[in-house]
Amino acid sequence: EITLLDGATCVYRNVSDVFLYVIGDVLENELILVSALNCLYESISQILKRCVEKKTVLDNLDLIFLAVDELCNSGILMECDSTALVGRVGTRTEDIPLGEQTVAQAIQNAKEQIKLSLMK
Incomplete structure (x- = not known):
């Protein structure tokens, strides 16, 4: 959808209970x-593994902000390829299935979990 609003061109998309705007x-x-x-939509969809809902957006807001930051800089569109954008943003290693993690990532996750269990 495209609208003109107070001297600005606004395009938006509704996905489930989330609205995405570019102005x-x-x-x-x-x-x-x-x-x-x-x-932006394709990047968010890939980051959230096709589960674009309000709760998952709020839980992963840091990654979404990184995606928006990589998408544009000072109003200048920097990237239009969602795959490249997601590659730059990356994902959290705890979100990667254990079989797809590298040995170093698995060791790092194990260290963090041991630290957390010792702090309790």
């Missing part, structure tokens, strides 16, 4: 804004 100047090309919105 640009009134003279901004709507296709570029839609491209940025699609990249």
Whole structure:
């Protein structure tokens, strides 16, 4: 959806109970804004493993903010490829299944869990 609102061009997308907005100047090309919105949605969808809901968005807000930061810088669109964007943002190692972790990641996770259990 594209709307003009108070001298700004606004494109938005509703996914479940989450609304995503990209806002640009009134003279901004709507296709570029839609491209940025699609990249943002696809990136968030990949980061959240296709579960774009309010709770998962709030639980992973740090990664979503990183994705937005990688998407644009001072209003300049930096990346339109969602795969490259997700690659830069990365994921938390505790979210990666144990079989897909490297040995170093598995050892690091084990150390952190031992530290947490000793602190209790």
